[in-house]
Amino acid sequence: MDVGWLRQLFTPFGRVEDVYMPSKRSSSFNTKFGFVRFKRREEAINAIEDLDGVAIRNFTIVVQFAKYSKDNPVTSQMNLDGVKKVNPGPSIHSWQPKPTELQSKQRASNSSSYADILKGGSSGRLKLVEAKEVGLGWLQKSAVGKLINFCHVNTLQDLFISNGTWDAQIRHMGGLNVLISFDSIESLNDFLKDETKVLSKWFSSVQAWDNQKIPPSRCVWISCYGVPLNAWCSSTFIEIGKFWGDVIKLDELTEKSIAFDKGRMFIITDYLDCINEVVHVKINGVIFPVKVIEDPMAETSWEKRVFTSIKIKKGNDKEVKEAVVETDPGDDESLDFDVDKAELENEMEFVEEVAETNVEVEKAIGTEERALQLINVNMQGSIDKAANSSSGVEASGWGSGKIMDSMRETAANNTTLNINFDPPTFVRLNMCIQIPRASLSILADNQDSWVEDSVKENPVIDENLRGENDEDEIIPEHHTEAYRIENEPHSTSIKAAINGVKNHGVPETMIENVHRIAREFFRLPESERLKNYSDDPSKTTRLSTSFNVKTDKEVAEYCTSVRGLTLRLLGAISESLGLDRDYVSGQLGSHGQHMAMNYYPPCPEPELTYGLPGHTDPNLITILLQDDVPGLQVLHKGKWVAVNPIPNTFIINIGDQMQVISNDRYKSVLHRAVVNSDRERISIPTFYCPSPDAVIGSAPELVDDEDRRPAVYKKFTYQEYYDKFWNRGFATECCLDMFKV
Ligand SMILES: O=C(O)CCC(=O)C(=O)O
Numbered sequence: 169m170d171v172g173w174l175r176q177l178f179t180p181f182g183r184v185e186d187v188y189m190p191s192k193r194s195s196s197f198n199t200k201f202g203f204v205r206f207k208r209r210e211e212a213i214n215a216i217e218d219l220d221g222v223a224i225r226n227f228t229i230v231v232q233f234a235k236y237s238k239d240n241p242v243t244s245q246m247n248l249d250g251v252k253k254v255n256p257g258p259s260i261h262s263w264q265p266k267p268t269e270l271q272s273k274q275r276a277s278n279s280s281s282y283a284d285i286l287k288g289g290s291s292g293r294l295k296l297v298e299a300k301e302v303g304l305g306w307l308q309k310s311a312v313g314k315l316i317n318f319c320h321v322n323t324l325q326d327l328f329i330s331n332g333t334w335d336a337q338i339r340h341m342g343g344l345n346v347l348i349s350f351d352s353i354e355s356l357n358d359f360l361k362d363e364t365k366v367l368s369k370w371f372s373s374v375q376a377w378d379n380q381k382i383p384p385s386r387c388v389w390i391s392c393y394g395v396p397l398n399a400w401c402s403s404t405f406i407e408i409g410k411f412w413g414d415v416i417k418l419d420e421l422t423e424k425s426i427a428f429d430k431g432r433m434f435i436i437t438d439y440l441d442c443i444n445e446v447v448h449v450k451i452n453g454v455i456f457p458v459k460v461i462e463d464p465m466a467e468t469s470w471e472k473r474v475f476t477s478i479k480i481k482k483g484n485d486k487e488v489k490e491a492v493v494e495t496d497p498g499d500d501e502s503l504d505f506d507v508d509k510a511e512l513e514n515e516m517e518f519v520e521e522v523a524e525t526n527v528e529v530e531k532a533i534g535t536e537e538r539a540l541q542l543i544n545v546n547m548q549g550s551i552d553k554a555a556n557s558s559s560g561v562e563a564s565g566w567g568s569g570k571i572m573d574s575m576r577e578t579a580a581n582n583t584t585l586n587i588n589f590d591p592p593t594f595v596r597l598n599m600c601i602q603i604p605r606a607s608l609s610i611l612a613d614n615q616d617s618w619v620e621d622s623v624k625e626n627p628v629i630d631e632n633l634r635g636e637n638d639e640d641e642i643i644p645e646h647h648t649e650a651y652r653i654e655n656e657p658h659s660t661s662i663k664a665a666i667n668g669v670k671n672h673g674v675p676e677t678m679i680e681n682v683h684r685i686a687r688e689f690f691r692l693p694e695s696e697r698l699k700n701y702s703d704d705p706s707k708t709t710r711l712s713t714s715f716n717v718k719t720d721k722e723v724a725e726y727c728t729s730v731r732g733l734t735l736r737l738l739g740a741i742s743e744s745l746g747l748d749r750d751y752v753s754g755q756l757g758s759h760g761q762h763m764a765m766n767y768y769p770p771c772p773e774p775e776l777t778y779g780l781p782g783h784t785d786p787n788l789i790t791i792l793l794q795d796d797v798p799g800l801q802v803l804h805k806g807k808w809v810a811v812n813p814i815p816n817t818f819i820i821n822i823g824d825q826m827q828v829i830s831n832d833r834y835k836s837v838l839h840r841a842v843v844n845s846d847r848e849r850i851s852i853p854t855f856y857c858p859s860p861d862a863v864i865g866s867a868p869e870l871v872d873d874e875d876r877r878p879a880v881y882k883k884f885t886y887q888e889y890y891d892k893f894w895n896r897g898f899a900t901e902c903c904l905d906m907f908k909v
């Protein structure tokens with residue numbers, strides 16, 4: 169028996185504040201004794217009534233009110249309401265058959281007393297830190313929301329954005345609490361008033377920040393050893409968990425009775441001590457001690473890693489590595505994952521050795537993909553170097569066969585293939601995050617209604633962008649027609665993002681090739697894929713054996729062809745703004761073009777995660793190729809609209825730089841990708857960018873102070889913008905706002 173045991177014995181009667189058990193036994197009776205302090209007197213009375221004289225195994229327990237000497241300074245010095253009120257009485261708790269007489273002198277002279285413990289430890293001093301007050305400025309613009317359900321901060325962030333609130337920064341505080349900080353008191357007040365009533369659906373309570381009103385709360389995994397097998401069911405675990413808080417879920421092994429070595433559950437608690445106690449489970453009149461221990465290594469907080477991973481998405485490989493290291497250790501879920509992987513490798517070897525039929529190999533691949541579900545791999549092919557190496561080559565120059573050839577060659581030699589682990593999926597799936605039903609139905613409704621719309625609407629650009637010959641710089645006049653936007657560039661941004669462009673001039677075989685290459689890559693065993701991993705972002709890694717030269721060439725051809733399309737689009741967009749055809753491309757310095765291949769594994773519960781959270785692309789324009797699995801969504805009139813794939817059609821996402829150059833006529837498009845329950849999804853965006861040193865500003869022709877069209881943005885270099893975009897923390901304001909005049 170120990171302090172934990174004692175605590176558990178008394179916990180059912182009320183809130184146990186302290187338990188003290190001197191190491192010495194009572195000299196007179198050779199009994200063990202201890203003290204339990206309740207928050208309320210009635211709780212202590214109930215405990216005495218129920219436990220005094222009860223036999224537990226071979227002990228009989230005696231429970232009585234403790235006696236404190238009147239001059240004991242503790243009662244007067246400390247805030248000990250419960251103690252002050254107790255009736256004086258015998259002070260010994262005995263584990264022996266009831267003694268006739270109990271004494272209170274047994275305290276060993278060299279051990280600390282219960283009174284000392286109450287004062288704050290054996291040294292008699294409270295462990296007190298005098299803290300300096302900080303951060304009041306922003307804390308006073310913050311609110312604390314208690315979520316109804318577990319929910320990822322990025323999900324919440326999206327919700328705020330779609331509700332028109334861009335300046336909310338959301339941070340997890342532990343348990344179900346999140347801190348929501350605003351840029352201004354007005355925004356805070358608007359949120360607290362919550363006139364739209366959208367946000368309140370997510371929170372059980374919301375209040376302006378006030379430290380004194382918010383109890384610390386945390387989530388923790390606890391393991392229970394010794395639960396009798398005839399009591400092994402969720403209700404027993406839920407009852408055990410209730411001693412400390414609310415049970416959120418049992419782990420799979422426990423729930424499905426796969427192993428009985430320990431029962432494990434995830435709880436939310438405001439108990440601050442590390443849980444390490446004994447509880448008693450009574451079944452058929454027999455009491456079984458069960459040891460309950462908190463798992464301090466299990467990862468229970470997710471928000472930090474999600475922020476890291478947002479950066480990862482755009483290929484800061486150093487952070488990728490750190491994030492992977494950070495994600496794995498101590499996370500039981502990832503341990504399970506490692507085991508799976510090891511088993512899987514064996515399984516694959518076996519399959520290869522024994523039966524090398526296609527079907528079986530397919531099966532093995534399928535298994536692996538399932539086991540690797542928790543990892544989202546992002547492969548990036550970049551022809552940046554190629555573009556830079558032919559620096560000075562501008563839009564018109566790309567038509568020349570000579571330059572094209574040299575570009576192709578350089579691209580082929582420098583194509584990078586960086587594999588980034590993208591942990592959001594991994595983290596989120598592990599975290600049993602739930603999106604409240606209300607929001608799910610919004611997404612679902614949109615998807616349904618969109619299916620109808622997508623049949624009715626035609627791609628925004630048809631016929632008009634096809635180059636007779638990809639290498640031909642002559643773009644017939646009528647190509648601009650589609651982007652004659654009737655003074656509605658913004659709606660064109662949305663249409664291009666939702667409806668896409670057809671007849672774009674990129675040959676179908678090239679599109680099929682990149683789809684195939686991406687699929688082949690993601691089906692490689694992980695060990696093969698990892699060969700392409702580099703933690704040096706500046707390093708261009710030659711494609712490994714899995715990608716032969718032929719493949720390089722195919723990727724390069726695709727990139728070149730997409731580049732042709734992009735330049736035609738830029739020309740059309742320039743003209744739609746009343747600018748010279750090559751105005752926009754002339755603002756970019758040496759053009760940069762990055763291609764990514766995003767892999768979204770199937771997720772059995774897609775509503776619990778996002779593949780890619782809501783964002784605008786920081787570059788100029790993105791030419792996005794999707795496979796046939798839906799997943800892309802665009803924010804339109806405050807609602808997420810599903811962009812269902814149309815074969816052989818590109819989605820065009822206007823990026824932030826186009827918004828700046830057009831002085832807000834074209835708006836960058838907020839989009840995100842969700843995952844699919846049973847099918848993998850691959851998307852292949854080509855990001856077209858200015859060179860890092862290009863100075864970006866609104867076209868002078870589009871700035872007219874008298875016409876009430878002043879410049880919306882300051883001038884900046886693309887490098888400045890890019891740095892700010894990835895370093896601002898995902899949860900803060902829209903990056904463009906940071907560059908407003
Ligand atoms: O997968 C998609 O459809 C979207 C990809 C995307 O938005 C991106 O990579 O920036």
Ligand SMILES: [Fe+2]
Nearest residue numbers: 783784785839
């Ligand atoms: Fe994007």
